[in-house]
Amino acid sequence: MKFEVIDAIISPHRQLETLSQLEVSRILKTSKGELSHIFRNCSLAVLNCGSALDDGNELLDRYPDFSIKVLQKQRGIKLSLKNAPAIAFVDGKLIAGINEHLFAVLRDVIYVDSKIVNSSRFNLNKSDDVSNAVFHILRNAQLFIPGLEPNLVVCWGGHSISPKEYNYTKEVGYQMGLRNLDICTGCGPGAMKGPMKGATIGHAKQRSGVGRYLGLTEPGIIAAESPNPIVNKLVIMPDIEKRLEAFVRTGHGIVVFPGGAGTAEEILYLLGILLHPDNSAMPFPLIFTGPKSAEDYFKQINRFILDTLGPEAQQRYKIIIDDPARVAIEMKADIKKVRKFRKEKSDAYYYNWSLTIDEQFQKPFDPTHDNMRNLDLTRDQKSHHLAANLRRAFSGVVSGNVKEDGIKSIKKHGLFELKGDVEIMRPMDALLSAFVKQQRMKLPGTEYKPCYRIIK
Numbered sequence: 125m126k127f128e129v130i131d132a133i134i135s136p137h138r139q140l141e142t143l144s145q146l147e148v149s150r151i152l153k154t155s156k157g158e159l160s161h162i163f164r165n166c167s168l169a170v171l172n173c174g175s176a177l178d179d180g181n182e183l184l185d186r187y188p189d190f191s192i193k194v195l196q197k198q199r200g201i202k203l204s205l206k207n208a209p210a211i212a213f214v215d216g217k218l219i220a221g222i223n224e225h226l227f228a229v230l231r232d233v234i235y236v237d238s239k240i241v242n243s244s245r246f247n248l249n250k251s252d253d254v255s256n257a258v259f260h261i262l263r264n265a266q267l268f269i270p271g272l273e274p275n276l277v278v279c280w281g282g283h284s285i286s287p288k289e290y291n292y293t294k295e296v297g298y299q300m301g302l303r304n305l306d307i308c309t310g311c312g313p314g315a316m317k318g319p320m321k322g323a324t325i326g327h328a329k330q331r332s333g334v335g336r337y338l339g340l341t342e343p344g345i346i347a348a349e350s351p352n353p354i355v356n357k358l359v360i361m362p363d364i365e366k367r368l369e370a371f372v373r374t375g376h377g378i379v380v381f382p383g384g385a386g387t388a389e390e391i392l393y394l395l396g397i398l399l400h401p402d403n404s405a406m407p408f409p410l411i412f413t414g415p416k417s418a419e420d421y422f423k424q425i426n427r428f429i430l431d432t433l434g435p436e437a438q439q440r441y442k443i444i445i446d447d448p449a450r451v452a453i454e455m456k457a458d459i460k461k462v463r464k465f466r467k468e469k470s471d472a473y474y475y476n477w478s479l480t481i482d483e484q485f486q487k488p489f490d491p492t493h494d495n496m497r498n499l500d501l502t503r504d505q506k507s508h509h510l511a512a513n514l515r516r517a518f519s520g521v522v523s524g525n526v527k528e529d530g531i532k533s534i535k536k537h538g539l540f541e542l543k544g545d546v547e548i549m550r551p552m553d554a555l556l557s558a559f560v561k562q563q564r565m566k567l568p569g570t571e572y573k574p575c576y577r578i579i580k
Contacts, residue, residue, distance in 0.1 A: 128210035139227035143200045162343050163233050167192045169347040170225045171212040225358045232360040254486045265359045268474040274463045278308045278375035280390045281315020282383030292415040293318030299452035301326020311339025312349025315381040320354040342367045348526035363488045368393045373476045376459045377409030382418045384564035389518035396511030398440045402480035409458035410441040413451050431551040484512045491520030493537050501544025524575025534575045543579035553578040
């Protein structure tokens with residue numbers, strides 16, 4: 125099947141509009157170097173906004189002739205697009221929101237490489253430096269508003285959800301918007317789009333102006349979860365671990381909707397952090413919610429957490445079924461506790477410096493077949509360490525499901541193997557099998573081929 129394409133030259137809007145000659149030179153050099161592949165793929169994903177697709181390889185196959193180049197001008201830079209998806213244009217002109225997202229990709233891919241990854245300023249093997257690096261990336265993207273009262277709710281959930289669940293996420297977002305709460309998500313479709321869409325109506329009714337709709341992604345997953353058009357602040361973090369840290373450092377509370385392996389990964393990441401003894405007294409609102417039809421889903425999640433991490437982990441969240449207004453009311457009330465705690469600790473409202481994040485939650489995990497096979501999934505470790513390893517297991521499943529490198533690795537070497545104590549592996553097998561049965565691994569109508577094998 126042939127897909128319609130367009131050629132265009134575009135100028136920056138609200139991103140990279142004022143640059144020095146040195147900065148332009150650096151961007152040109154980096155965009156032509158080893159990062160050119162990442163820059164091209166992330167840019168193609170942004171231009172593919174609105175397409176029902178969650179396979180990065182399929183996206184690349186659809187537009188094999190797509191290219192993007194940085195053009196140097198006396199007043200800065202422009203981007204030359206060749207064979208770009210026509211879906212990103214209206215009457216031959218690139219949609220403004222997609223323009224912003226495209227230059228955000230350029231900003232983050234180039235900035236992160238030159239100022240963070242390949243900079244002597246940060247030792248990314250040290251925990252404090254990782255947190256500082258995350259801070260600098262977010263500040264460079266202008267996410268922080270000093271003096272703004274805590275009001276940012278992170279929403280997690282699957283890109284592959286039913287229409288009933290999607291409508292529920294919109295209703296929760298609407299109720300939060302009515303209470304002047306802003307939204308941050310993984311920026312993709314499904315449960316990442318619905319809360320933002322609902323909040324826009326709530327904010328409009330309250331005449332509170334344009335809300336903040338923050339989208340945090342990373343290069344390995346952006347092709348499978350192209351940024352939805354409501355996102356008005358897009359940030360591409362270097363890897364999944366820094367993306368997750370950005371969520372918990374900037375958010376004041378988290379709402380979790382139904383999802384699949386990626387949502388389970390996010391839940392395990394946060395619970396592992398909250399189970400660290402240093403964070404025991406820290407208020408961090410966490411609500412699991414969905415429509416009545418999702419009640420069994422959250423029972424499965426709740427049971428899995430009990431079987432693997434124990435009752436202490438269950439004390440860190442609430443489950444609210446089929447009551448959007450109550451979700452918003454309780455989140456609003458709990459964020460007041462966050463404000464009080466931050467004020468007492470003299471911590472910033474816009475970045476949670478007081479939160480202790482263990483190094484094993486920050487070190488990037490490469491889901492190779494050997495690394496997946498060698499994960500420590502046993503009882504003989506502290507609960508927050510087990511949570512870290514369980515998180516890595518689900519991260520590998522996500523990679524094998526939707527990420528370009530993971531899909532290629534599965535085709536070449538076969539299924540990932542996960543092994544450990546039977547009391548850990550049995551509930552993991554049950555949860556993943558339920559995700560497959562409920563079509564939570566891929567978009568509806570897409571055949572799912574497992575990328576893993578559980579060895580008990």
